[in-house]
Amino acid sequence: MSIVRVLSLILVSLCLAACGSKTEGRGGGNPPAVVTTTVLAPSAWTDTIDALGTATARESVSLTAKVSETVSQVHFDSGDEVRAGDVLVTLSDRATVAGLNEAAADYREAQTLFERQQDLAKRQLIAASQFDAQRAVRDAAKARLDQVRSQVSDRVISAPFAGVLGVRQVSPGSLVTPGTVIATLDDVSRIKLDFSVPERSLAALANGQTVHARSDAYPGEQFTGTITSVGSRVDAVTRSLAVRAEFDNPAHKLRPGMLLEVSVQRAARDTLQVPELSLQQVGQEAFLFRVGAEDKVEQVPVKIGARRPGWVEILEGVKAGDRVVVEGTVKLKGGSKIVEAGAAAAADGKPADTTADKRGGA
Structure with missing residues (x-):
């Protein structure tokens, strides 16, 4: 009886195996x-070198006085555009003007005496030493006059270059001293942008290369400039290289101190x-x-x-x-x-x- 059962199991197994083979033949298994x-x-x-840069003005200065004096007149207002040489502030100069007049009178008198003695010296009517002494007096008077003129000019503060003035910090009657900031002056017709790149990007940088910059102040707008300087040293700590680019700024949209996103396009490969x-x-x-x-x-x-x-x-x-x-x-x-x-x-x-x-x- 056990032999019959074993044979039955073998027969069932063979049938199942045969059915499985037929199923696989009809396309069973995992499909592609x-x-x-x-x-x-x-x-x-083409990829880019990305960095963050800080904008600076082409020229920038804080206007201060050279002497301690009160402000007589202010000839500008905050945000004005000025040309080189424009008078911005006049300080009180009564005492120095009086001193200038005195020095001018002393010089004229010394010059007149010098010319008279020069004529006498030519005819040998006076000693040469007397003529030389008068020459020294004349030269001293001229030096004194130049000194007082310089003091008078120190009381007139002018724009050293064309640009845009910042917020006015003084008013007529204010006492200013050396170091007192009267206003800031920035030439923003062209903006310099300083940024750092990793040293591995050194070979991809060159003067004249195009640079693109974006600012959160002007979403969707892109500014185009050129690299004007690549640093001569790699920072030993950060392993980065300083790069400077310049941008034309006719509309004065870019301002000193702005943070800009910079991208430098590499050559295609x-x-x-x-x-x-x-x-x-x-x-x-x-x-x-x-x-x-x-x-x-x-x-x-x-x-x-x-x-x-x-x-x-x-x-x-x-x-x-x-x-x-x-x-x-x-x-x-x-x-x-x-x-x-x-x-x-x-x-x-x-x-x-x-x-x-x-x-x-x-």
């Missing part, structure tokens, strides 16, 4: 994954690049699914380079001509079989999706 792929080919890649969607990252490692023989994929580790919105540069791991999976990577693993989305739709009797072609034609 539907994906989209692309063939890698070198193409132009040919490289392999893939859509960011196709990249798989596990920790610090990155992978692509490369399509091999019989439409089976293999997971290939790659080394990535620069990034830009939607795209990644591939430095190592794949080569031009390789076919990699772009969409549908989530359901893949090494050895999985794939089918293109268009081919799968055609096999099901459905029209292929031509959305991408329509976008390209538009």
Whole structure:
């Protein structure tokens, strides 16, 4: 009886095995994954060096007095645009003007006596020593006159260059002393922008290179300038390099002290690049699914380079001509079989999706 039972079990097993074989023959097992792929080919890649920079005026100065004196007149208002040499503030100068008149009179008298004695000396009617003494008196009077004139000019404060004045800090009658700020003056017709870049970017920088800058004060607006100076030293602590760019500023939109986002465009280079969607990252490692023989994929580790919105540069791991999976990577693993989305739709009797072609034609 036990032999009959064993034979029965063997017969059932054989039947089940036969049924399984028929099922597999009818298309059982995991179906191919539907994906989209692309063939890698070198193409132009342009990336940028990004940094933050601080704007400074082409020329900038805080106007102060050279002497302690009261303000007699103020000839400007806050925010005025002035030209070089325009008088801004006049200090009280009564005492110095009186001293100037006195010094001028002394000089005229000394000059007159000098001319008289010069004529007498030519006719040898006076001693040479007397004439030399009068010459010294004349020269001393001239030096005194120049000194008082300088003191008078110190009481007139003028613009050293053309620019825009800041907030006025004094009023008529105010007492000013050396170091007292009367106003600030900035030449903002051209703006200098100082920023730092990592030392690895040194080879990508050169005088005359185009720079783009943006400010939160003007959303959506871009300012264009050029690099005028690249620092001669790399900071030993931060390993960064100082760079200066200059921007024309005819509308005076940029102001000294503003924080700007800077981008310097590198030269274009040919490289392999893939859509960011196709990249798989596990920790610090990155992978692509490369399509091999019989439409089976293999997971290939790659080394990535620069990034830009939607795209990644591939430095190592794949080569031009390789076919990699772009969409549908989530359901893949090494050895999985794939089918293109268009081919799968055609096999099901459905029209292929031509959305991408329509976008390209538009």
